[in-house]
Amino acid sequence: MKKNVKKQLLMNKIGDEIQVALVEEGRLAELIIERPESMRSIGDIYLGRVHKVVEGLKAAFVDIGQKSDGFLHFSDVGTTSEDYRALVEDDDNDENGGDEDDDENEGDDNAEAPAPPREAARPAGQQKSEQGQQSSGDAAERRQSYTQMIAQKLKPNDSILVQVIKEPIGTKGSRLTSDITIAGRFMVLLPFGGGQIAVSRRVVSRKERGRLKKLVRSMLPEGFGAIIRTVAEDQDESLLKQDLEKLLAKWTQIEEKLQDAQPPQLIFKEDTIISSVLRDSLTTDVTEIVANSKSIYTETLNYIQWAAPDMVKNVSLYEGKLPLFEGYGIAKDVESIFSRKVWLKSGGYIIIEHTEAMVVVDVNSGRYAAKREQEENSLKTNLEAAREVVRQLRLRDIGGIIVVDFIDMMDPKNSKKVYDAMKAELRNDRAKSNILPLSDFGIMQITRERIRPSLMQRMGDQCPACGGTGVVQARFTTINQVERWLRKFALQQKVPFQQLDLHISPTVLEPMRNSDMKTEMKWFLQHLVFVRIKSDESLRSDDFRFYNRKTGADITAEFN
Structure with missing residues (x-):
């Protein structure tokens, strides 16, 4: 049974900077920062101009007015044309697939539309028959035909409506999609969804899933689709209708702006950081929402009066003498974001190193080593480190490839316990992740969704003395x-x-x-x-x- 964690949302405004902290059981779990010079762009919609098409990369580079061209992979090019339908009609599973689709927006600023249907995976150990080989060949031909079709449709200087799904990181431009989505409180609107309706997997009741799909289907205009979010569970029809009306109004504004737009041009800007955080983080276990700014307090109150009226009592304007984060005891947690070493309660510690290709985490027992038998000590330190590693991944917003070097353990059962503990902690993380069991060398590999630069990259500058290596010449x-x-x-x-x-x-x-x-x-x-x-x-x-x-x-x- 999932533990009910006490959560708080603290909204801190300092000058032009806005900091939103999610606190769980008194400790900082997530921190979102927005400054005028580094506004978030996830979910923004642009009318872009195709700069070049590289069929070998199966991608196009699109000018959207940023420093670097956006990257549009062919798999992110949406189309409902007849020739595309002909290519995938054997795999068409609109109704059957809809019930199984997950809510892509459960932890992100925006949602992605369901991907084009893919070939079903072959069950392990199944022998390849002649019919199976033929089917595989047909699938490969369809994929190749699809690639060629997209490459032919995308031409340099063409205008194309795209949406940012990953912010620029380093020298890489934004990752784009033409499967446009508009996220709301209870659902995500798919303007080109073709009637598809999906429900979050976290809504487990078949009866409730059916009710939600029936309600939304009756409201949706022809040609639109929707992804129904987890927070829509047990909500009244009137609230769902209000949410949909807001989303349709936004789409109407986009259509009107497109009539006179010239690429590259911003067509639609995502909600403010406050509205986005409330939309994605406001759940029934949030017991307190505090703002130190009257304008943020008013915006928060207006949103919650519509989205969750029963939670209005949890909203307050901070009037303490100490700064907000100091008053709630998380100021040191914010400062720790820049620290390589993170201490564990047991006396052990972890070291977090950022490299160009990945983030490496080293687990050490420290002064805890001499207090217990080696195997028991290693297990306890590793279990504590697993919890802290996930907390640091969320806190620092670290994405990409993460490699964790745990303390060596002799018993395979203990390695399984650490793996299970890590999986359990990652379930509380809204970002998508994949994890592999510990190797024989005590190494665990994790991939975590990365949609923007890590918090450390956004809050810090590269050291002029060492160039970011952490080492200076003797x-x-x-x-x-x-x-x-x-x-x-x-x-x-x-x-x-x-x-x-x-x-x-x-x-x-x-x-x-x-x-x-x-x-x-x-x-x-x-x-x-x-x-x-x-x-x-x-x-x-x-x-x-x-x-x-x-x-x-x-x-x-x-x-x-």
């Missing part, structure tokens, strides 16, 4: 590089006794000053060059500059 390595430069310079000079100025970081200058022989004198005796060393705080510890003293010219690059 001072003596820089000194060796300086001396190598001088040898090369001296060998190429026909006239001795040249005069140079060396600018170097104070941290590198320190050991040079402490040497037995004065460095300038040593270099003169070795190379017959007069060098005057100057401290320059603007330089990193792995950098230096040589200047010609007479002309003032920087000659460093000439002899590197």
Whole structure:
């Protein structure tokens, strides 16, 4: 039976920045931050212009007015044309598939429409008959035909209506789809859904699923589809109708704006961060909603009076003397987002390292190791670490590939316990994830949905000293590089006794000053060059500059 967790939503406004914290049992579980210069774009709809089509990648690059072109994979190109229907008619399962579709919006800012029907997977161990081989071949031909059809339909300079499903990360542009969806409180509208109606898997009652589908089907205009969200369970028809009317009004506005639009142009902007968070996070177990801003408080109250009138009593305006996060004891949790090391209550700790390809988490027993038998100690530390790892993934909004190096355990049953514990914790995470059991080396592999840069990337800047590696070049390595430069310079000079100025970081200058022989004198005796060393705080510890003293010219690059 699922434990009922006490949850709070804290909405903190500091200047132009808005911070929304989800607190579970007194600890920070999720933090969403929005600044004017980094507004969220998930769910935004653009009229884009196709820049180029790369059939080998099965994708098109679309100009939507951002720094980098958006990436539109062929599988995300929606179509209801007859030639597409002909390609997939053998797999058409509108009615049968609808009941099994999950709510794609259970933890995201927007929902995705059900993907085009795919070939059913072959049961394990089933022998390939001639008929099966023929079917597989037909499926491959259909997929190839579909790819070619999309490539032919998408041409450079074509206008196309697209929606952002993943924000730009690093040098990669936004991930786009042309399967447009508009998310509401109780359902997600599919303007090109063709009558498809899906219900969240979390609505388990067959009777309730049938009631919801029947209600929504009776309300939907012809040609539209919908995904019914979990929070719609047991809701009155009037509320569902109000939600649908709002979504249809938004779609009407989009259609009207499209009439005079020129690509690239923003057609529809997702709801404010407050409305989006309330839409996706407001559940019956949220016991308190607090805002420190009157404008946010009013917006929150207006939304809840419509969406969940019985929860109005849980909304309040913060009037404490301490800052909101300090008053609720989560300020330190916010600061911990930048820490590599996270301590466990038992005395163990985890180390979180970000690399270009993945995030690596190392579990250590710390001072807890000597208190118990090794196997029991390893199991308890690993179980505690599993809970903390999931909490940190949610808190830091880490996505992509995550590799966790647990403490080695001898008993396979204990490895299974850690795997089960991790799966149980991930069920509370709204982001989709996949997990593999521990390997023989104690390694667990996880993939977690990534729709925007991690919180650490959005809140922090790359270190200018180490370039994000966390390691700076040793001072003596820089000194060796300086001396190598001088040898090369001296060998190429026909006239001795040249005069140079060396600018170097104070941290590198320190050991040079402490040497037995004065460095300038040593270099003169070795190379017959007069060098005057100057401290320059603007330089990193792995950098230096040589200047010609007479002309003032920087000659460093000439002899590197």
